[in-house]
Amino acid sequence: MRKNIPVLLPLLFIMIMAGCTKKVSLPEIQTGCIAKFEIATAYGNIPAIINDDSRQITLQLPYYLYDLKFVDPEIRLAEGATITPASGERVDLSATPVQYTVKTRNGTVETYTLMREILQLGTQLNELSTAEDTFTSTMLRNIAINGSHLIPDTNSVRVILTNTAGQQFTFTPREVSQETVILYIYDDNTIDSGLYHVQVKNLNDTVSLQYPIRINYPEPYLNLSYRKDTVKQGDVLTITGTSIRGLEAFAIYSNTGRTSDIAAYYHLEIVSSSLSELKLKIPDDLPAGQYPSSGSILRTRQQFNGGAYISKNYSQWVLVVEPK
Template sequence: MIKIKQILYLSFIVLVFMLLGSCKKEYVKTAYNNVEEFTIADSAGNKLKASIVGDSIRVYWPPFQTVPANVAPQISVSSGASITPASGTSVAFKKGISYTVIAQDGSKKTYFLVPMINQPAPVFSINESSINQAGYLFLKGQYFIPDTSQTKLFLVNTAGKQISLSLKNALSFNSLAITIRLPNDLSIDTGDYKLKLINGSNTVVKGPFHIGPPDFSSFLLSASFNQAGKTLKIGDEISISYVISELGKKYYAGVFGNLQLMVRPVNGSAEGYDDVYYDIPLSGQDGQTLLKYKLPADVVPGSIILMMPNYEIASSGEIGYPYYWDGTTEPLTTITK
């Protein structure tokens, strides 16, 4: 009787272990290594969701927004998988950045970041008038990116040499216009050039156009009429002190010549009908700093209301008049007998 009970007890124990063994689950490591979701924030804080196509993570960046150098994506992957670089890690926002997803079973899949920059190419025109050294360059149009890290300007000469134009001190720089002043030095010569604009992912080349010698406002750095507000007599000398740039010395022959003088007689009309003009030759010049003109014997008594020392463009022989004084800019000077 005892043996039967022992046998029944042992059988019960075996049965229990068999039942427990049949309830044990087998866990198999999965091979899922997919990027499920990949998002970044644009410059306005909006959520941009990438399109996952094959091994490409395509992010469509909005137009007219500055493209960041780096982004910190939020990433979801297959359950149990891991990704490197991890979600939230800052990476360069450029094509070719890779991500590796590792499944539970150790299998790997690599994805590549592909920024899709939705930036239209700029459309613009260049100065309608002539362009001079040390003068102004006007670009008028649309779709400029007002960011010096993404927008670059170059002049390209006939030999293919690129000359960078700084936008840091641009007079205007926005999505519709760029205005800069060309350098007041010898870094740019006269001649034909093309303009190269790099604007984000777009590059536009225009030209050729011609750059001429500097105008008077560029080469004449300062000038002063030394007798302003004083009384001059016939036979006295008018003296003008001035400073010119290296551009002026290069492109202008002898720089200054005759003086164009306008005198309003003592009893002359306010409308200027009686004004008398004189063309006075240069009587002396001290290097590149001082001009002297002797008042002629036939000059009428009155007030000097305008005078302009002329200059000659070395390349063409053209005569110009770069500077003048009148009652609004200098005290009037009186001429007496």
């Protein structure tokens, strides 16, 4: 029996060693390293939404904090984790992107992106036109678009005009309050006279008016006072001024052989017009002579934007017409 002991001892040793084998644990996988991310405002603390799957930190701000730029977040992390920038360190929300680097206690490094989301109330706008009546204004005048829940910041609001051909033109408002957008359109060849559909982009919200509005050219201004022009019948007279492109008809008064006031006007053909220059052709049948034949005021009748003729008189403008 003792002869078998040397054989059994190695087997017994192997069995004992197998039973005492040390277990090796896998590295711990940590999630939710950022336990808290919160900012303090005058209206109270605002906690962020932390998405560990997308590695995003979202700050949902009420619309009245739309212009919040700098924050000092309070951050609480899982045990053993570190973050850069650190808790309490000021960051600029307008910088793109704002990123935080998190290092867990087991050495894993993750990058989180800080997002800002503005929670807006729905923008409401009052119609300018109706189905029966089209609102009409001219360039160089304020157009007030009233409503509610507007962001009072001209950097956050845009007015978009779309013409009947589908072309869009975007304008920065002159002023914005929570109830009103003031649109001012310069006469600078950006748009033409006509019908336009209106949209207001209020930060992240865009609202359209149902009915279009009409925008006309402003009344032209002509540099005709205190000057003398000598031309021949059939010549082209060049006149400078501002906002001239809306002018559609131009006539001068002549009392030579005339008795009716209306019939006493001679129409000068508009050869061309632009913002600052007008070219008029002197009629071949315009009687030669000086206009006005007496006095110091030359009377004209003008039409623009398809409206009625209006009288425009020019002091000290003398037009001398010579025969061909």
